[in-house]
Amino acid sequence: MLDGCALCHGGVAAPLTPAFAYVPGQRLMKRVAWYTPPDTGTIDVHGNQVALLERSRCFRASQKMTCATCHDVHQEQRDLAELSGRCLQCHTSHGPSLVGRCVECHMPALPSALVVSRAGGREVRAAVRTHWIKVYPQFRGP
Numbered sequence: 001m002l003d004g005c006a007l008c009h010g011g012v013a014a015p016l017t018p019a020f021a022y023v024p025g026q027r028l029m030k031r032v033a034w035y036t037p038p039d040t041g042t043i044d045v046h047g048n049q050v051a052l053l054e055r056s057r058c059f060r061a062s063q064k065m066t067c068a069t070c071h072d073v074h075q076e077q078r079d080l081a082e083l084s085g086r087c088l089q090c091h092t093s094h095g096p097s098l099v100g101r102c103v104e105c106h107m108p109a110l111p112s113a114l115v116v117s118r119a120g121g122r123e124v125r126a127a128v129r130t131h132w133i134k135v136y137p138q139f140r141g142p
Helices: 003-009 049-055 057-061 080-087 102-106
Strands: 013-015 032-034 109-119 122-129
Touching: 003 049, 049 057, 080 102
Parallel strands: none
Antiparallel strands: 013 032, 109 122
């Protein structure tokens, strides 16, 4: 179930019940009305990680993939090689030089249009790792 993660990582929603009424295990759709852009619509890399994941062929092909398939919510995870190892539970590597690099190419850190600040007189956009798992030609290796 993705609802526990979608509470914070699910994008824009209007509350239908009082704040903090959600109890883990309940269907979140009973608590909020989601603004869900069409499947072809643009979703900011920071805007809705759950919707981005749901667009992924990996997610659509799997009958059991959830956020916990890759993440342990009880600890911080920043090691891309370790996270890439989770991909190999379902996929095979295309060569020894690519082992541990799945996330770099298929879930790159992209600039957010929503998380923007100014520093030194210029605009700075936060880079957020996308959860739309796919081939990004600009990140392909040699």
